[in-house]
Amino acid sequence: MALSYKARRRVALLVLVVGVPVYIALCWKLTSLFERPSILVELAIYVGMGLLWAIPLKSVFMGIGQPDPDE
Structure with a gap:
């Protein structure tokens, strides 16, 4: 299940x-x-530890700085 923009x-x-x-x-x-x-x-x-936290959470942060695509 994909998260909505607001949830992300x-x-x-x-x-x-x-x-x-x-x-x-x-x-x-x-x-x-x-x-x-x-x-x-x-x-x-x-x-290595600095990169380790970001790899699993990459999908959460992708597109956060962009305008809401649902508007």
Whole structure:
């Protein structure tokens, strides 16, 4: 079932306001459990985690900045 434009906007806002900060806190906690790796490995981990949240939510954010297609 596809979400309507308004529903996708609401879900996108919820993800950005609540989901991303929670995800950042979880990633921060996860990386703090291990010893600090070299700077390049740490950079690769954070870049990977930064992309990991966006891939499943790509369909929610597509077209959000465009005018409502139903109007």
